Amino acid sequence: xxxxxxxxxxxxxxxxxxxxxxxxxxxxxxxxxxxxxxxxxxxxxxxxxxxxxxxxxxxxxxxxxxxxxxxxxxxxxxxxxxxxxxxxxxxxxxxxxxxxxxxxxxxxxxxxxxxxxxxxxxxxxxxxxxxxxxxxxxxxxxxxxxxxxxxxxxxxxxxxxxx
Numbered sequence: 001x002x003x004x005x006x007x008x009x010x011x012x013x014x015x016x017x018x019x020x021x022x023x024x025x026x027x028x029x030x031x032x033x034x035x036x037x038x039x040x041x042x043x044x045x046x047x048x049x050x051x052x053x054x055x056x057x058x059x060x061x062x063x064x065x066x067x068x069x070x071x072x073x074x075x076x077x078x079x080x081x082x083x084x085x086x087x088x089x090x091x092x093x094x095x096x097x098x099x100x101x102x103x104x105x106x107x108x109x110x111x112x113x114x115x116x117x118x119x120x121x122x123x124x125x126x127x128x129x130x131x132x133x134x135x136x137x138x139x140x141x142x143x144x145x146x147x148x149x150x151x152x153x154x155x156x157x158x159x160x161x162x163x
Contacts, residue, residue: 005092011047019059022046030084037080040073044084051118052085058112058144068109074141074150081117082137082154089119089127099134100155111144112121117154132159135161 014025023045033040040062045053056062056077062076066071079098086096117139119127126133134157141150 005087005090008088011088012060015048017071030080032118032122033154034080036076040076042077042080045086045114047084049088049119050085050121051116052063052081052088053114053116054081054084055112055114069113069143071103071105074113075101075112077115078103078117078139078141078150078152078154082139082156085117085119086127086156086158087135089124091128091160094131095156095161096156096158098154099157102153104151105149106151107147107149109143109149110147113141113143115139117143127153127158130158133157 010029013027014029017025023043026044026047027042030044041056043055043057045055054077056073058069059117062069062073068141079101083096083098088097117137119135120136125136127135134155137154137156139152139154140148141152143149
C-alpha cells in the first residue's frame with residue numbers, strides 16, 4: 001500500500017477540534033502553507049479525504065468591473081478545492097500538479113461563491129496506489145443564489161518526487 005502524507009495527518013487532527021473551530025483552523029493552516037489562498041480570502045468550510053468545501057466572500061479585492069467575483073478568483077476557488085482534496089490523498093513520495101483547468105461561464109455570478117469538490121472511493125484508491133496518473137475531480141461552484149454560473153473541469157496529475 002502507498003504511504004500516507006503529512007497534510008492528511010494535520011487535517012485529520014484539525015478535524016478533531018470542536019466544530020466551531022475547524023473552519024478557522026483549516027483556513028489559517030492553508031493560509032500559511034499556500035499563502036495566496038490567505039491573500040485572496042478563501043475560507044475552508046470543510047475538508048476530509050473525500051470532500052472539500054470552500055467559500056469566497058464577494059469583497060472589493062476579488063471583484064471584477066461589474067461587482068461580481070472575478071473570473072480568475074472563481075478558478076482559484078476550484079483549483080484550491082480540488083488541489084486540497086488531491087493533496088489529502090496523494091502520498092508524500094508523490095507530487096500533485098494541476099494538469100487541466102477548464103471553465104465555461106454560463107451566467108453572471110451573484111454574491112459570494114462556494115465550491116464543493118469530491119473524490120469517489122475508486123479515485124482515492126487510484127491516487128494512493130498508482131505511482132503516476134491523473135484524475136478528473138468533480139467540482140461544483142455556486143453563487144449566493146445557489147445557482148451554478150460556471151461549468152468546471154479540473155484534472156489533476158501526480159508523479160513520483162524527483163530525488
